[in-house]
Amino acid sequence: MATQVQSPMSWRDSYRGMSSDNIKGLVLALSSSLFIGASFIVKKKGLKKAGASGIRAGVGGYSYLYEPLWWVGMITMIVGEVANFAAYAFAPAILVTPLGALSIIISAVLAHIILREKLHIFGILGCALCVVGSTTIVLHAPQEREIESVTEVWALAMEPGFLFYAALVITAVFILIFHFIPQYGQTHIMVYIGVCSLVGSLSVMSVKALGIALKLTLSGMNQLVYPQTWVFTLVVITCVLTQMNYLNKALDTFNTAVVSPIYYVMFTSLTILASVIMFKDWDRQSPTQVITEMCGFVTILGGTFLLHRTKDMTDGLTTSMSSLRLSKHAEEDGMDGAEGIPLRRQDSSRS
Template identity: 45%
Template structure:
C-alpha cells in the first residue's frame, strides 16, 4: 500500500483519506453547531424566557439547542479521531473551515451579513491561524494512558492549569460584569481557556477508553481515569455556558472566527507545555508563530472595530471613482488657471 510521508512520519493512503474526511466533517459539524445554537437562542429570546446572556438556562429545554450541542460533540469527536489517522499538520489547519461554514450558514439562515472589512478579517483569521499551526510544535505520539497521566502531573503543565484557573477567575469577577455584554473577547476568552484544558483531558479519556477496549489495560479501575472524565464534563459545561452567552449577544459571523483563533492558539500553547516541543523549535518556526500572532491580532482588531461599518466592495469602487473624478476636476482647474495666467503648462 502506498504511503504518504509528513514530518518524517508515514501514513498509508487509506488512513490519510480517513483522517482528511474526519477533519472536514468535523469542521462541518462544528460550523453548523454555531448556527443551530444561535437559532435556538433566538427562539428562546423571542418567547420571553430569560436569555442565556442574562444567566438564564431555558436553552436546556430547547431541543434545537441540544441538536447544536450534539453537532458540536460529533465535530469534536471526529476531530480527535482524525489525529489518529492523519498528521496534525493537516488536521488542525482544516479546523479553519468551520469559520467559513458558520459564516455562509449565518448569512443564509440568520441574515447576518459581514461587511467587506469583516470578510477580510475572517480571511486573515484563517491565514494567521494556519501560519501558527504550520510553525507551532506538533504533539508527540503518546503510547499509553499512564504515560499521558504522568505528563499531566508535570509541574509546568500544573502551572499552566493554575494560570488558566486564576485568569478565568479574574475575568469572571472583574471583566464579565463590566464588559461581558460589550466586548466579544471576554466570554470567548473564558470559553477558549477552559476549552484548552478540555481538549487535553478529553484526549486522556479517549486514550484510556481505547486501551480498555483493545484489552491492553483496564483503565476503568484507575482513579485518574474517572477524575479526568468528571473534570472533562465540568469543563465542557463551563465552556458551553460561556459560548452560549457570546452567541446570544454577538453576531455569529464574528463569534466563530474569534473563538476559533483563541481556542486554537490556547490549545497549541497547552500542547506545547505538555509535550515540551517548544524547546526544539527552529528560528524559522519561531518567526512564523510570531507572524501568525500578529496577523491574528490584526484580524481580531478589524472584526471588532469595523463590525458595524456598512461597507461593500462596490462602495470602495464608488469611492475610488469619486476620488478620481475629484482629482481630474482639480487637475483641469489647475491647467486652466495656468493658461489664464500666461504661464507654460
C-alpha cells in the first residue's frame, strides 16, 4: 500500500505576505520619513538664522515665524505628516510608527553634511541597526483591523484601559509643562521631548481615527455626519500644535542628531503602547510574532542609542585631544598645566 509523502512547506507557502492596505501604508510611511527627516535640517537652519537676528525659540522667542527657510522646513514636514496621516488610515500603528527610523538616518546624515554636526562611525552602525529593526517589524506586522464606522473607533477609545492611559498622559504633560520646563527645559533634553512624545501618542490615535473616517467617506460611507469625527479632528489639531511648539524648542536648544533619535524612541514606544491598548493589535497575532516585533524594536533602540552616544563620544575625543595639546604646549613652555607653576622652579627646589 503506497503511502503519500507530503512535500515540505516552503517559505513562500508559509508566508502569507502583506495585504494591499499594509503595502499602501508602507509606501506612504517611507515617503513620510524622507520628508520629515529632511525637514529637521531645514527647520534647524531656519531656527539658527532667526536666532542670529532675534530671540531664540529655546528661550521663548517666535522670530522664526518670520524666517522663510523655517517655513520651507515646515512645509516639508507638513507634506511628510500628510503622507504619515494617510499611512495610518491603511496600516496599523505598529507597522507605520517604527518606520520613522528612516527619518533618524536622514536627519543624522544631513546634519553631518549640512550642519557640520559630527556623525561617528558607531552612528553609522546605529543607522544600520535602525534599518534592520524596522525591516523585522514590517515583515511581522499585524493586518489592519477591519473598521466600518468611526463610531467603532470611538467605542475603542472609550474603553476603560485607554481612558486610563489618556488620563495618565494628560496629567504627565501638565506636570512637565508647568513644573519641570521652567526649571529644567534649557538643561534636560528629556523635558521638551517628553511633552512631544506623550502628546504624540494621543495624536496618532486620533490621526488614525480621522484617517479611517476620511477613507470610509471617500469610499461612499459618509462619516462627517458623526460628531465623533469632529472630536477626533479637534484632538488632532490641539496635539499637533503642542508637539510643534515644544519640538521647536528642543531643536533650537539641543543638537539635532540627539533630538531626533531620542524623540523617535520615546514617541514610537508610547505610540505602540497606545495602539496596543486601544486597537488591541497583539490580540490578532501569535506569541512568536509579538516577540519578533519586540526584538525588532529593541534593535531599533540599540541603533538610536548608538546615534545618541555618537555626539558624546566625538565630544569626548575632541576634549581629550585638546587637553593633550594644551599639556604638551605647557611642558614645552616650562609650565605645569594643572597648577600653572614653572617646572624649572620645581626642579630647582627639589635639588
